[in-house]
Amino acid sequence: MTTDAGQVDPLALRVAARGGSKSLGRLSRLVRACIVLVWASSRRLLVVLVALQLLAAAALAGQVVAVRAVLGAILEVQDGSAAAVVLWPVVGLTALSALAAVAAALQTQLQRLLGETVARSMWSKVLAVATGVDLRHFESPEFYNRLSRVQANAVARPFQVTQGLLAMGASVAAGVGLGVTLVAISPVLAPLVVVAGLPLLLTARHESRLEFDFAVRQTPALRLRNYFTMLQTGRDEAKEVRAFGLAPWLGERFQRLYGDYLVDLRRHVLRRAAWSLAGQLGSAVVLGTTLLTLVLLIQRGDIGVAEAGAAIVAVRLLATQVQVLFGGVQAIFESGLFLEDLDQFLTLGRTAVGEDRGVDPPDGFGVLRVEGVRFRYLGSEREALGGVDIELHAGEVVALVGENGSGKTTLAKLLAGLYTPDGGRILWDDRDAADFRPSALRRRVTVVFQDFVAYALTATENIRVGRIDQPADAGRIRAAAAAAGADGFLDSLPDGFDTVLSRLFAGGTDLSGGQWQRMALARSFYRAAPLVVLDEPSAALDPRAEHALFANLREAISDRTALFISHRFSTVRGADRIYVLHEGEVVEHGTHAELMGVDGRYAELFRLQSQLDVTDGAGGP
Template sequence: MSNDDEPAPLDPIELRLQAKAGRRSAGRLGSLVHKSTRLMWQAGPRKSIVLTCIQVINAALLAAQVVVVERLVSVVIDLSSGATMRDLLLPLVAFAVLTAITTVIGSVQTQIGRLLAESVARLMWRSVSGVAAAVTLRHFEAPDFYDLLQRVQSNATRPFQVTQALLRILGGLTATVGVGAVLFAIHPILVPLLAVGGLPLILTNRAESRLEFKFAVDQTTNQRERAYLTFLLTGRVEAKEIRAFDLGGQFADRLDRRHDEYITAMHAHVRHRLRLNLVGNLLSAILLSCTMIIVAWFIADGQIDVSQASAAIVAIRMLQGQLQTLLGGVQTIFESGLFLDDVELFLRLGAEAERDEDGAQPPSEFETITVDNLGFRYPGSTQHALRNVNMHIRSGSLVALVGENGSGKTTLAKILAGLYDCEEGAVRWDGVDTREFSRKAIRSRVAVIFQDFARYAFTARENIATGDGAHPINDDRVVAAARSAGADGFLSRLPKQYHTILSRLFRGGRDLSGGQWQRVAIARAYYRDAPLVILDEPTASLDARAEHDLFASLRAVLKGRTAIFVSHRFSTVRTADLIVVLHAGQIVESGSHDELMARGGRYAELFRLQAAAYLADVDEN
């Protein structure tokens, strides 16, 4: 069997998703609860203490209300046998005060909860975005990673929901104990009867939680597709092409189909949940009715008086509500715990990324970069993007990577930039495998700009200074980099010069042409004082004169730094010290322009084809 026919190695994200499918132990759930509580405490310790105290106070007030109701009913009954309205005043005032305090406390609890929720969400988003920025690019080649990221983004507030549920459980338990004690004093048998009434809800709530998680997992891809189609229909960059090709209706119809599929699945899901909920509540209501019948029998049998019966009815209703709160909290924890498995899994990717990227500090400079029998495949692919690649780069040299589309030029550039690790072979700096170095430190010594560079809706100075985001902005370096890239002229003419926002998304912003944006991106690479500069199609949006000027000044601008540039325009690479020709993921030729032309191989063929096309245009004119 050839290497191309070998099955692709299973992506690590897929392995982790499969491995976690069966892990739903109580210990695992307890760990998630512990971490969620710790997260809430980190987000706002004072607010956490206040909310906890409020839950306990509220529970105590509920128990006090039952006692007051019993006293109130007793006084009302005694009005006909000597009690006065003055005797009624105290329990009435007490009941009113307790009710008002309970209402106020509930409002305070809601508002503090909102503040704490935002703080928890902020911490959670900071963790999620940190992991997303830290994991290797290989993860972004795997669809399962995007599914996982989508679910994590949709459930970033789950830790707060878990801690809120814990507080509800705490309040429910406290209230249950307090109200239950009052009920037990009225008649001991009433408490276990009510406890039995909660069993159906425990079972059905657990089943509902499993259903909710399964539905969310099943619909993740659909949700991602709907988000993507919405982005296409509302994006500024996509707006031109959507109108030019009249794609709005087509994309909207496609979005409607995805919505229809989602709503159809949701209908089935909701029906299933409602059936479970109906069964649980119906059984619980039947058991509660039985309890009420027993209370009536106790009254008829003389075991309790009317005031105690009234208090018992109020206590039963309160206790049922607290049991519902308690069970609802348990359901939230279990349901959120399932989602938090995803969050925990995603955050572990950040820890793994730190371990993967750990290593010794590389030298600040290098004499040679050696690519030794390098091989690379993208996740899920059976084909090598690069195979048996060998090359030697001297410090201070200009190296050009050329070849037809799909030949592996950009992939090789990404590996040299430290964005990917090779699967086979090695990339060595002065003989040391770069995988022994810290990946972050390696990337800090490389300035790389790709053809699909980012256009940040920031000021011009900030756009350029992103080339070295680890240090404060140096305005002198910003201007020097812009001048070297030929961007100073048009940036200086902007309304606020380098402080102008380069986007029309925000008030006062200005947009640039494609060529101007490319010069800003090149300035970004120049701003980063790195010994290795990688430029992927750096002149794709430049006119012929600007392209000529850029390459004519490249050596002077780089000041002895090593440069690797990817280009499909053979006229721009003639002055390179080394031209590397790639085809189907392999290096087929390398040498200077004169050497390769004299050899008469693929480079010479492609160079003559492009030259002939230019000459034909000249002859026609």
Template sequence: MAEKPLTIEDLIKSDEEPKDWRQFPRLMRASFRLVWRAARREFVLTTTLQIFSGVAMAGQLLIGRELLTALFAEGATLASLAPWVAAALALATLMRFAAFAEQEQSTILRELVQQHAQGRIIDVTARIALEEFESAEFFNRLRRATMGSGMRTMQLVQGIVMLARSSAAAVGSLVVLVLLQPLLLPLLALTALPLWLVTKRNSRASFRFFVGATPLDRARDYIVGLFTERDSAKEVRAFTLAPYLRARYEELGERRIEELRKTTRAMMKRSMAGSAASAVLAVATFGALAWMFLTGRLDLASAGIAAAALMQLTATVGSVGVGVAQLYEAALFVRDYDDFLKLGEGHQVRDDGRVLPPFEQIRAEGVAFSYPGSAVPALKGVDLTLRAGDVIALVGENGSGKTTLAKLLAHLYRPTDGKITWDGADTAQSPQHEQITLIFQDFMQYQLTARENIGLSRADDLDAVRQAAREADADTFLSGLQDGYETILGKEFLGGTDLSIGQWQRVALARAFFRKAPFIVLDEPTAALDARAEHELFQRIRELFRGRTVLLISHRFSTVRSADHIYVLHQGEIVEHGDHDDLMAQHGRYAELFTLQAASYT
């Protein structure tokens, strides 16, 4: 039997479904709070201009009534009409100026709100525990929060602007109808009811679709990135992956379109039914107005202005409905945005700000760690000691837990069980990032200047930057670049210059030298260096990092044999430890792996 394809209903979680409109006031408060914090001045100006436009529309109706009354009066002259014509022209001019000003302020408001919201997301992702980045659900929530801070914040602002304008216009028209014939108001209210019901259902349906489509959208974006990003583009060509990936992209797109068609078709049917019902009620309202005129309850001028007010209100009610729909839909995504910010509060790295003194030893005591969603622990029962000034090596086969243990010792992850101490002080609440330097095997290639690549936030000290580059043997080729240390590295931006992978690794090593931290973690630090450069680096490592503790991870056993102590990991556990001679004498896993690797060179 063919496997049933996933639908949006399968992808959406029950606790992510939008609730009823009773939560609308709370969502609106959160939305207005976001806009207010981002740009209160622009928000006040935009809202004020919208209210003025709405009041001015009511003023136009009242001026029009007086103008018609004067026109139909016996003995009407240009002199009697001139004041009302002048007032109408003046008000129209002011409304035009207000519209231009509102357009400018709305554009700035949208940009400020988007910038503020995106900035908050950056703050959360910078604070949140690194383990969260191992969870697919985290990235789904991040995408929806980013959507809420991007296009949805613009939709939010547009909804607020439209609602303010429409509400002000509606209030003005309502005032006119109250003055002319208040009995028309209940009928008019009934015309809005079908549209409100449809708006509620459609907004929820739209939200459900976009939430459910998040995994599909992320998968499609990933495939696009494989085509458009420099590092992956070469493999796409080398393995002729373009046809396969293109077909995969189309398949995901077709699944999304199929679900979108179902959603929009249902929304269209509801909208057509709601519009038809609203149109019938509107006809009934205008019929009531005609009856009032024919029975003498309204004179011609009043009936004409009332008709104009009703037409304006009918359009305004529709605009209010659209505005509320936009606000509600955007507010649902703002809920995702707010929830993501709260996630940052609940899962951020706990840091009491305590700076520990230079350590004599770092200990891992019964440390275990499991990645989110994984049933198999990456580490279990790890006991380890690092003494100040020593070079400690972690070795083991791929997947043995070396890099995971290094991240725990560097306070990037928190142990699931056990603890890591500095001279007996538990570091779970006191991460010491300023005292630790890490160079990963997948080190970053920052598309910044050479100076910033090495010094980062403290790059103003060019002498220290150059000294670090000299220690990593990077000063010669960096100084020879077109603009020296001010040259942008990488081809991402105009004027950038790319480096070889070996040169990039030297720049990464220079970052480690620059920080002067007492604890250095080097994860495969020479993977991209040639044999001579690797040999020279390891011959100098004690000199370069004199007085500092070095944790070295390497698959090349020849590079770790001079370490003061070597820990051998297997399936998340330390199975052997000692110096090179001790481990070789044990004839265990280390001796086996060392011998296998050495045999390939004989």
């Protein structure tokens, strides 16, 4: 069962995962995909690891033969032979043990390196989805749940699957060598040791399903716990936490959430431990039967003392390899459930790439028309826009005003190509924007949102992100800063435009809210797009800076078109045309003089603001 924006219901996800886990075809497809991913990440490391696994397996089988030789030599010494006969078997056993130890140590370090290499590749894929999917996904809690689950569980799983396969391959190789050695001693022992692993296999799949169900069930609570962690550690939140004395309350909420998690975890661990215990006990019973069989063979004289000693070592080593083998099977089954979740998440990215098609929009336009555009946010009962019509001509400064919640920012997002309308059309010179390639359309628009991002990067990089797909142009960066009135304070910084604009990192410095507002404007001017959308661009500016911004706005945007969004009516008087939005609809439009003459909503709100400004200026409330 799916919800809006392609999100998947958690219950349906668990049901699908349970059904999917029974499909060996699907599991084999995911395993092959993991191997391809690991191979692509670092084939050299993978080849070396496989070689080391085979070398360790050969050394393990060789140790059994060496133990038999050592015990035989010791018995010869007891019979009166020279002690020198023990030397070479001991040297051989020591060398094989050292070889196995060195191979194991190298495997540990190389697996760590390969794991990080694969993790980088997987993070690239996950982040590509997060930055590429339609913006509506970010309105769905289930999208965040899946993203959180993928981050916490699925990113490392491809390497875990490959690691499990490597361990299984090494176990099979070692098991074959040990089995041949054991069969040479007694044919009945090796099959018993292999049978000892079957109880582990039978319980492994149930443990895997328990683990996946637990992860799905805990995702919302984990996200909430992480949020309360962020509130207590975030730099921006630190001031308010102290000002309102929130630390005890936040700490108590965090402890309660973590306590609930530990209760659930305890229950989950006990259930999983019970299944694991059942598997281990079954395996131990069969292994014990194998050892009793060995004792019986010794009593009957079917094997000698040296062979018995070697058999004991071989049985123990082979039992360990069988456990590793079936443990690898369990890891693959368990990871398979998470990999299915990961694959569905990555499908969102493949869908986004598939949807980014169409023709490239023109470099500019003569007239941009919004005709009957309607839009409703996911989960909302009412439309944010209910049939909006506006018109922007090239080179104009058009203002969009209205009370909070009237739909101004929503319309800006639609014009910027961040959302697609539910109804109506956006036309660039009679060409429907729906026919344009979304990513190309977004490159033709520059937007300054009221909640713009203050990047903890250098000033140059903060401006350059306006057109990051092109090489940095120092002259254009400085010109954009000058147009936004930011060049003066940037030049005064310790390293000028190369200063990091955050105290999060060494050598960085902070900017004021108004200075950051100018940086956001400089970023938009640097983009040099035909349509400039400014959403409350003067909210953090003082009156003098605000006046300077609008006095220079036409010169700053040159021959481009600007849509200026504001709730401060005094700043939009000089616009070529003003549109008044109310509850998602355009209720008035015209110049400032025309709208004042109509004496409608615009005139009413303008007078209310003017009276408030006068009252505030006179020292009133």
